[in-house]
Amino acid sequence: MKKKLSIFASLFAAVVVMTACTEVEKTETDTEQTETTGETNSIVISGDVVSEQGGCVLSSRFSPGDKIIFRNNIVDGTTGEQVVDAKVQVHLSTGEVLDMAYGEHGDDKFWVVAYPVTAETPTGVLEYKVTASYNDASAEWEPFNVAPSKLQIVSDTVATAGPAPEKAEEEVDLSKVETNQKVEIIGVNFDFKGANDEKTFYVKAGEEVTLSLKSEEGVHGLAISDLKVNLDKDGEVKFTPEKAGEYDIVCSVFCGAGHGDMKAKLVVVE
Numbered sequence: 386m387k388k389k390l391s392i393f394a395s396l397f398a399a400v401v402v403m404t405a406c407t408e409v410e411k412t413e414t415d416t417e418q419t420e421t422t423g424e425t426n427s428i429v430i431s432g433d434v435v436s437e438q439g440g441c442v443l444s445s446r447f448s449p450g451d452k453i454i455f456r457n458n459i460v461d462g463t464t465g466e467q468v469v470d471a472k473v474q475v476h477l478s479t480g481e482v483l484d485m486a487y488g489e490h491g492d493d494k495f496w497v498v499a500y501p502v503t504a505e506t507p508t509g510v511l512e513y514k515v516t517a518s519y520n521d522a523s524a525e526w527e528p529f530n531v532a533p534s535k536l537q538i539v540s541d542t543v544a545t546a547g548p549a550p551e552k553a554e555e556e557v558d559l560s561k562v563e564t565n566q567k568v569e570i571i572g573v574n575f576d577f578k579g580a581n582d583e584k585t586f587y588v589k590a591g592e593e594v595t596l597s598l599k600s601e602e603g604v605h606g607l608a609i610s611d612l613k614v615n616l617d618k619d620g621e622v623k624f625t626p627e628k629a630g631e632y633d634i635v636c637s638v639f640c641g642a643g644h645g646d647m648k649a650k651l652v653v654v655e
Contacts, residue, residue, distance in 0.1 A: 451502045453499070459496060459517050474517075483498045510538075592625065626653045
């Protein structure tokens with residue numbers, strides 16, 4: 386009898402061990418399946434449009450003889466790495482589809498294609514979108530749905546007429562100007578300004594400056610390249626300008642076709 390009980394106990398223990406192993410394997414399998422299911426494929430598109438004339442300057446207004454240069458960056462949303470082997474195309478409202486090519490342009494590498502504007506190109510708004518496909522992922526990118534972001538094709542007559550001349554700036558006596566080492570800039574589409582709509586800010590050389598940015602419309606950054614000052618988002622930065630002079634403040638984050646118009650000026654006085 387004791388021998389039978391011993392055999393039964395051994396068999397029961399073996400069953401328990403096998404069941405436990407099965408549960409462990411099942412748990413590991415479930416974990417692997419959950420981790421696999423959690424993986425996603427995505428790509429992110431960003432870009433801008435420049436004119437070939439004048440050395441690839443940001444623009445939204447083009448006339449016959451000009452070339453519209455579409456520039457885009459494609460990033461793997463999972464790894465954050467730039468995608469170099471995607472299929473990227475620009476789709477125009479004219480029905481044309483342009484294949485973009487990846488390559489080196491200046492110090493950067495991105496996707497680009499040129500579209501020549503001719504006398505036969507219809508005038509008015511030229512709508513477009515950019516599509517990209519990579520592995521199992523695809524995405525579309527379109528400019529902001531605001532007038533300054535729309536591409537405008539104009540005739541030679543309109544192009545040569547140009548905008549009305551700007552008023553000459555009044556000369557300022559820098560020896561009497563009031564300086565403020567705390568510079569607060571507001572960003573809107575598509576302009577930089579101070580609290581009183583001023584676009585020129587005066588600071589003293591050799592003293593620390595606190596420069597802040599607040600975007601009230603759109604997403605912006607700012608940069609003063611000659612002073613090595615940069616803000617990629619709302620916030621503040623401190624720096625000490627040593628040399629007197631005038632320094633351009635520009636937007637450092639692409640915000641639409643009016644991106645190139647976002648300018649202000651920092652004047653450093655002795």
